[in-house]
Amino acid sequence: MLNFIGPFTLKRRGILGMNSRNIEFISRYNDRKLFPLVDNKLQTKLLAQEYGINTPELLFVVRYQHDVYRLLEKLKNISSFAIKPACGSGGKGILVIKGRDGDGFIKSSGMVIGLQEVTKHVTNILAGLYSLSGDQDVALVETLIEADAVFDDYSYQGVPDIRIIVFQGYPVMAMLRLSTKASDGKANLHQGAVGVGLDIKTGKPINAVMNSEKILIHPDTKHSFDGIKIDNWKELLLLACSCYDMTNLGYLGADIVLDKNKGAMLLELNARPGLSIQVANSKGLLPRLRKIEKEKVASKRANVQKRVEFVLGFENF
Amino acid sequence: MRHEQTQIPFLSSEKKDVWMVEARVEFKAQNNTPITVSLSLPEDTSGYKLYFEQSVSAGYGFSMVQKDGIKRGEWSIRQAKGKQVLYYKAQIVQDFTDDLPLNKVESKLNPKDDILWSASEQIAAKEILDLAYAKSSNNITFTRELIKILKNIEKRDDSSLLLLKHNYMDVLSKLLTDAGVVHRVSLALELEDARRNKALTSVIEVLDKGEWILFDPKNALQDVNKNFLLWTRGGKSLIDVVGGTNATVNFSMVKQNMPALELAKAHFDESGFGIFSVHRLPIEEQSIFKMLLLLPIGALITVFMRLIIGVKTSGTFMPVLIAMAFLQTSLFLGLLNFVVLVAIGLLLRGYLSNLNLLLVSRIATIIVIVIFLVAFMTLIGYEMGFNTGMSVAFFPIIILAWTIERMSILWEEEGAKEVLTQGSGSLLVAILAYMAMINGYVAHLFFNFPELHLIVIALMILMGRYTGYRLLELRRFREFKNI
Numbered sequence A: 001m002l003n004f005i006g007p008f009t010l011k012r013r014g015i016l017g018m019n020s021r022n023i024e025f026i027s028r029y030n031d032r033k034l035f036p037l038v039d040n041k042l043q044t045k046l047l048a049q050e051y052g053i054n055t056p057e058l059l060f061v062v063r064y065q066h067d068v069y070r071l072l073e074k075l076k077n078i079s080s081f082a083i084k085p086a087c088g089s090g091g092k093g094i095l096v097i098k099g100r101d102g103d104g105f106i107k108s109s110g111m112v113i114g115l116q117e118v119t120k121h122v123t124n125i126l127a128g129l130y131s132l133s134g135d136q137d138v139a140l141v142e143t144l145i146e147a148d149a150v151f152d153d154y155s156y157q158g159v160p161d162i163r164i165i166v167f168q169g170y171p172v173m174a175m176l177r178l179s180t181k182a183s184d185g186k187a188n189l190h191q192g193a194v195g196v197g198l199d200i201k202t203g204k205p206i207n208a209v210m211n212s213e214k215i216l217i218h219p220d221t222k223h224s225f226d227g228i229k230i231d232n233w234k235e236l237l238l239l240a241c242s243c244y245d246m247t248n249l250g251y252l253g254a255d256i257v258l259d260k261n262k263g264a265m266l267l268e269l270n271a272r273p274g275l276s277i278q279v280a281n282s283k284g285l286l287p288r289l290r291k292i293e294k295e296k297v298a299s300k301r302a303n304v305q306k307r308v309e310f311v312l313g314f315e316n317f
Numbered sequence B: 001m002r003h004e005q006t007q008i009p010f011l012s013s014e015k016k017d018v019w020m021v022e023a024r025v026e027f028k029a030q031n032n033t034p035i036t037v038s039l040s041l042p043e044d045t046s047g048y049k050l051y052f053e054q055s056v057s058a059g060y061g062f063s064m065v066q067k068d069g070i071k072r073g074e075w076s077i078r079q080a081k082g083k084q085v086l087y088y089k090a091q092i093v094q095d096f097t098d099d100l101p102l103n104k105v106e107s108k109l110n111p112k113d114d115i116l117w118s119a120s121e122q123i124a125a126k127e128i129l130d131l132a133y134a135k136s137s138n139n140i141t142f143t144r145e146l147i148k149i150l151k152n153i154e155k156r157d158d159s160s161l162l163l164l165k166h167n168y169m170d171v172l173s174k175l176l177t178d179a180g181v182v183h184r185v186s187l188a189l190e191l192e193d194a195r196r197n198k199a200l201t202s203v204i205e206v207l208d209k210g211e212w213i214l215f216d217p218k219n220a221l222q223d224v225n226k227n228f229l230l231w232t233r234g235g236k237s238l239i240d241v242v243g244g245t246n247a248t249v250n251f252s253m254v255k256q257n258m259p260a261l262e263l264a265k266a267h268f269d270e271s272g273f274g275i276f277s278v279h280r281l282p283i284e285e286q287s288i289f290k291m292l293l294l295l296p297i298g299a300l301i302t303v304f305m306r307l308i309i310g311v312k313t314s315g316t317f318m319p320v321l322i323a324m325a326f327l328q329t330s331l332f333l334g335l336l337n338f339v340v341l342v343a344i345g346l347l348l349r350g351y352l353s354n355l356n357l358l359l360v361s362r363i364a365t366i367i368v369i370v371i372f373l374v375a376f377m378t379l380i381g382y383e384m385g386f387n388t389g390m391s392v393a394f395f396p397i398i399i400l401a402w403t404i405e406r407m408s409i410l411w412e413e414e415g416a417k418e419v420l421t422q423g424s425g426s427l428l429v430a431i432l433a434y435m436a437m438i439n440g441y442v443a444h445l446f447f448n449f450p451e452l453h454l455i456v457i458a459l460m461i462l463m464g465r466y467t468g469y470r471l472l473e474l475r476r477f478r479e480f481k482n483i
Helices: A007-012 A018-029 A032-039 A041-050 A115-127 A149-154 A233-247 A276-281 A286-298 A304-312 B002-006 B119-135 B139-151 B157-165 B168-179 B260-267 B272-276 B283-292 B295-309 B318-329 B331-354 B359-384 B394-414 B416-438 B440-448 B450-464 B478-482
Strands: A058-062 A081-085 A095-101 A104-107 A139-143 A161-167 A170-178 A194-198 A205-210 A213-215 A251-259 A263-270 B015-029 B035-040 B048-056 B061-067 B070-077 B082-094 B183-190 B195-198 B201-208 B211-215 B228-232 B239-242 B244-259
Touching: A007 B478, A018 A251, A032 A041, A032 A233, A032 A263, A041 A139, A041 A233, A041 A263, A058 A115, A081 A115, A095 A115, A104 A115, A115 A139, A149 A170, A161 A233, A161 A286, A170 A233, A170 A276, A170 A286, A170 A304, A194 A276, A205 A276, A233 A251, A233 A263, A233 A304, B015 B035, B035 B082, B035 B244, B119 B139, B119 B157, B119 B168, B139 B168, B139 B201, B139 B211, B157 B168, B168 B183, B168 B201, B183 B211, B201 B228, B239 B244, B283 B440, B295 B318, B295 B416, B295 B440, B295 B450, B318 B331, B318 B394, B318 B416, B331 B359, B331 B394, B331 B416, B359 B394, B394 B416, B416 B440, B440 B450
Parallel strands: none
Antiparallel strands: A058 A139, A081 A095, A081 A139, A095 A104, A161 A170, A161 A251, A170 A194, A194 A205, A205 A213, A251 A263, B015 B082, B015 B244, B035 B070, B035 B239, B048 B082, B061 B070, B183 B201, B183 B228, B195 B244, B201 B211
């Protein structure tokens, strides 16, 4: 019943543990005062615009409770949009409306809700229901991402995203996150989404897991993950790695979505990216992180292009 | 170490023998005269420690004074009639471990020897002294031999001659004086359990190398400290009564077995560490501190469970707070209360969220509902014969309300599974923390030796630097076994 792996085996495989991540990487490379840049999606978005990094377009921001009642007026000419809390984490509190049905709003699941539901959701966001610290929050209303057709066979409802771990500006590991029925259309691994490890140099699928168990086909669409092919992989890496220059966070998870029309876009950044990416890749993070730690000295102040080339040139990475 | 200094025991159950000694002074008052009674009192010096002294005497003023370096208790009254009874009570503990000056030299006081030998006695005395001298090597062995000779009255003519007319102690003292041995006659109380109406016995103390060595004059035993409590030393009077006649002093004593902690508390008021002791606080504050000083233990366990084991809890230190709530309710009932209340609270909150309330007012509403629930549970418990909820005080209510709020947010965001994981994780850690905090030894040690918290801090820091794998990560990453 209890199925454990020995700590020395884990060490040999170079698996990064939670304590080691917190002490040796997050607290060492991520300055705490930089956290708000990524913890607050509004700040991230404004910063991204400043650095010319592609993100979903911000339609407007709801800051105060009395603005909530003017919502209908503001949404008059917008049929599809996403409402998210600025300080939410892990995809919490995101409401996706993909169309209108008379007075009603159609959610991504196809359910139709009234305006009252939408205002209630915004009210909850403002009260801080979804914010990390429970503080008051603001709600962002963004244009809806139209998922690239490449993932149509692999996703249930939600938009798949690609998580890339960026260490000191160098890409180290990547994973495609696919929502499932079990994850209720969300792309969070611990909620039951599928994680597909991607080869960091080519973007080709390596391995897939769901609830920490290896799987070969998507549980809902029944398609084999072997068929996944991401075009312009290098473009994605460049996008992810430029987030380092933008935030100065040394250990970073960049969540990137592929839009049908606008290509790769930065969805959000995470200063405390999870460890399941290792399971999805069947590889430990530690050897790669150590390698970057060593190489970084030699290639100080390299630009994004050079950094990505550098990693692509590695053998055995 | 502080333990040695303050005598606070390491174990709460540690007990010590304590003698409860009572001196009863009786005399007849002379009419219409002011009365002063002066009784010589024992001191800390003879391997005993006084923990508590008290006088019970209706109408009399009482105080302790130092006269000629000797502690005396003085009772005084303006007028009294007939037979008077005064009491002095002391709690005494044998303590040879201490560095108290056991028998330090207070004065080189020689007793007045007011007996004169007759010519025949002179010869007998000389004979005894010579004999004792021949058999001994120093003052101590000399005294011992002397006592032995005097005790063999029937066998020896010379000693029986001396004791014919004179008192034994006087003879012994006179002989020692003749031999040039510095000594003194003191009064001591022979400690025997549950004895009443006991008188003091005379003992002889001989000066040797700056120390007074005590001898039991009856059997020449030297190591008599163990059961002799020196009451008055060096021939000073035991009792002086001005304005009264027929004064007698009787002693009663009883051996008690007292928790060592109680004694230590009484003791370290005077010692330097006493100032830093929690025991100096009023009892009410002490009980708060008792809880407060336990909190780090719970925190330590939470740190361990999270960093080393990897258990998921809701909120970093909520388990400690839940454990604190259990401390006030008892584990089983607390757990029952907790689970039932949180379950009901979650259901009600689900309804509340349909009302479209703002977050703050929702939490406030939940607190009120929790109070109602607690009252309801208490009533049910009372009817069923449990005395439960009454102890669910103010503090746990806030914790409950907060837990319900957090759990329901978690439910909405992450689903029921996560609520179950984090909820049971929190409860598991809370139960462990509770078990540690309720432990008598732990509570005793951390309350009486607050410096132990430094060790707790050290352990926390140590764990905070632990970069190894958490126990549950060994399961989380089990897939790597097959690569």
